[in-house]
Amino acid sequence: MKNEWPLWEIFIRGQHGMSHRHVGSLHAPDAEMAIKNARDVYTRRNEGVSIWAVEANHIAASSPSDKGPLYEPSESKVYRHPTFFDIPDEVGAM
Amino acid sequence: MYAQMVKSEATTDDPEKLAAFQARIDAGEKIEPKDWMPVGYRKTLIRQIGQHAHSEIVGQLPEGNWITRAPTLERKAILLAKVQDEAGHGLYLYCAAETLGVSRDELTEMLLDGRMKYSSIFNYPTLNWADMGAVGWLVDGAAILNQVPLQRTSFGPYSRAMIRVCKEESFHARQGFDAIRKMAEGTPAQKKMAQDAVNRLWFPALMMFGPSDADSVHSTQSMAWKIKMNTNDELRQKFVDQTVPQIEFLGLDLPDPGIKWNEERGSYDYSDPDWAEFFDVIKGNGPCNVDRLAARNKAWKDGQWVRDGLLAHARKKAARKVAAE
Numbered sequence: 001m002k003n004e005w006p007l008w009e010i011f012i013r014g015q016h017g018m019s020h021r022h023v024g025s026l027h028a029p030d031a032e033m034a035i036k037n038a039r040d041v042y043t044r045r046n047e048g049v050s051i052w053a054v055e056a057n058h059i060a061a062s063s064p065s066d067k068g069p070l071y072e073p074s075e076s077k078v079y080r081h082p083t084f085f086d087i088p089d090e091v092g093a094m
Numbered sequence: 095m096y097a098q099m100v101k102s103e104a105t106t107d108d109p110e111k112l113a114a115f116q117a118r119i120d121a122g123e124k125i126e127p128k129d130w131m132p133v134g135y136r137k138t139l140i141r142q143i144g145q146h147a148h149s150e151i152v153g154q155l156p157e158g159n160w161i162t163r164a165p166t167l168e169r170k171a172i173l174l175a176k177v178q179d180e181a182g183h184g185l186y187l188y189c190a191a192e193t194l195g196v197s198r199d200e201l202t203e204m205l206l207d208g209r210m211k212y213s214s215i216f217n218y219p220t221l222n223w224a225d226m227g228a229v230g231w232l233v234d235g236a237a238i239l240n241q242v243p244l245q246r247t248s249f250g251p252y253s254r255a256m257i258r259v260c261k262e263e264s265f266h267a268r269q270g271f272d273a274i275r276k277m278a279e280g281t282p283a284q285k286k287m288a289q290d291a292v293n294r295l296w297f298p299a300l301m302m303f304g305p306s307d308a309d310s311v312h313s314t315q316s317m318a319w320k321i322k323m324n325t326n327d328e329l330r331q332k333f334v335d336q337t338v339p340q341i342e343f344l345g346l347d348l349p350d351p352g353i354k355w356n357e358e359r360g361s362y363d364y365s366d367p368d369w370a371e372f373f374d375v376i377k378g379n380g381p382c383n384v385d386r387l388a389a390r391n392k393a394w395k396d397g398q399w400v401r402d403g404l405l406a407h408a409r410k411k412a413a414r415k416v417a418a419e
């Protein structure tokens with residue numbers, strides 16, 4: 001069995017009310033240590049109020065070659081944006 | 095720099111794919127780990143990012159040397175925080191290199207058995223407290239000049255690591271300047287120590303940028319791929335131009351009689367470092383090469399039981415959890 005600690009992806013909530021954001025990765029033997037290490041590595045200057053650690057091999061990711069099939073369909077759907085509709089000035093804020 | 099003389103690897107990929115790849119880079123797109131990339135791009139980056147990471151880690155040794163002997167509790171806390179940052183920098187960079195398909199342990203082993211290098215600067219000794227000031231101010235100052243443009247490098251994980259590193263680096267340079275300023279403005283004996291530190295570290299700091307690479311094939315390829323952003327000489331000149339006025343501000347003598355303002359170029363002329371010495375240090379014959387590698391090897395060996403123990407504990411806990419379910 002390979003004796004290298006697994007890789008964890010670290011997500012930090014920067015401030016109350018914000019979502020967690022990916023900040024980087026680190027190695028740790030288990031989740032508890034991953035969070036402890038993340039505290040030392042990624043929050044030394046008050047960068048966070050909450051940490052998520054996810055083992056990297058549990059993350060499912062889309063592949064770069066799927067870019068077309070996944071995202072092109074939305075390019076033609078301009079009516080999904082509010083700017084598609086002309087609202088007369090007299091109507092006021094909307 | 096922290097990655098000196100990184101040989102770029104030849105690429106034998108499909109010319110059509112290569113052209114499309116170059117077009118993405120020219121358009122300013124970031125290359126992400128799962129994207130197609132030329133074999134040479136991947137190999138060169140592993141070597142460059144790995145060397146950069148090793149430099150952060152080995153770079154802790156010359157400063158760690160003075161933590162317990164800092165002159166005040168405040169200076170001790172500051173130096174400790176600085177050295178801890180460097181461990182973080184090493185880690186951000188190792189993680190960036192790992193996205194290219196090399197493991198952390200492989201990288202570590204290549205450092206430990208000498209297959210991978212770290213910056214020549216860390217093979218010079220730190221003889222006294224004045225060196226702590228000079229290292230932060232000059233060595234981190236030189237590193238910043240290289241790292242700031244690397245924030246725009248084409249490889250996404252490397253660029254993001256550099257952004258994090260740069261956020262922390264100006265603390266490093268400033269604490270060093272502040273420490274040496276205290277000595278330069280102190281007693282005559284303290285001022286003399288500050289001068290001695292600047293004299294000793296000036297040329298090794300200039301060497302950090304590597305030899306002149308104006309006509310090197312490797313750097314042409316790396317610059318096209320945006321994994322090297324400036325020539326060594328450009329960055330070295332920038333360093334001299336920014337540092338000379340700071341030395342004067344401190345009231346210290348310039349460490350090189352060749353430093354003279356050149357009106358025409360709008361820059362300082364300066365003397366070349368002794369490149370024979372540089373190549374000798376790179377080959378392993380610097381004053382501290384043996385010590386540095388011995389210290390890293392010892393740390394790796396001494397830590398083995400901790401790494402194994404924590405992993406065994408984690409596996410046992412996971413097995414118990416499965417059994418209980």
Ligand SMILES: [Fe+2]
Pocket residue numbers: 150179180183259
């Ligand atoms: Fe650093």
Ligand SMILES: [Fe+2]
Pocket residue numbers: 180234263266
């Ligand atoms: Fe630094």
